[in-house]
Amino acid sequence: MKDNLSAYNANDYDNHINSVLPYYQEFHTQIIDLIRALNNNNNNNIQWLDTGCGTGTLAEKIMKNFSNINLTLCDPSEKMLAITKQKLNKYNNIKFVNVSTQDMQFENEFDVITAVQSHHYLTMENRTKATQNCYHALKENGIYITFENIKLSSDTSDKIAQKRYENFLKSNKKTENEIISHLARRNSEFFPITIEQHINLLKNCGFKTVDILWASYWQAGFFVLK
DSSP states (O other): OOSSSSSSOHHHHHHHHHHHSTTHHHHHHHHHHHHHHHHTTOOSOEEEEEESOTTSHHHHHHHHHOSSEEEEEEOSOHHHHHHHHHHTTTOSSEEEEOOOGGGOOOOSOEEEEEEESOSTTSOHHHHHHHHHHHHHHEEEEEEEEEEEEBOOSSHHHHHHHHHHHHHHHHHTTOOHHHHHHHHHHBTTTBOOBOHHHHHHHHHHTTOSEEEEEEEETTEEEEEEEO
């Protein structure tokens, strides 16, 4: 039985994610670089929420790159959080909350919120609720950064992206059955939307600026300001 909504159980997640998600580590690099530029060596404490934190890979990089962070980590999977707690047990300034983004109840608490590959499992109604909750959880002028699976703007473009993804999986020694299994999850276990739909969702939830941070294959990153 699966213990989370990703393709792998929590104990296997870190061993497989880089071989099935192109540029996964680059997502984190882009986030760290953006917040470093915004922080500009400011020593004021940053209140940072990472929702859908998974096994804490991004959280570990945050703690290694910033000395002025108070970090809150949320995830709906108890197994994921247990692994994260063990991974980050040397840090004292981290709070763990077993909750999904659409059920969070924070208000004006955070300077930074990140959500990496967390909301594409949701219906549009719950995705909207999750995004609204991130908006409410941010302080004024706070920044929200999200990376998600996307659908390209036409069926033709989407098929090109699919072929690129298949080639990526083959280059990572995935079998034909594994490739078929990964492709079958799309639109059945998770539900990508276009970049334009992402932008409209973020604007409709109240964010005053909405910009693309990064994009490739079937993934894109966005950064928005409250």
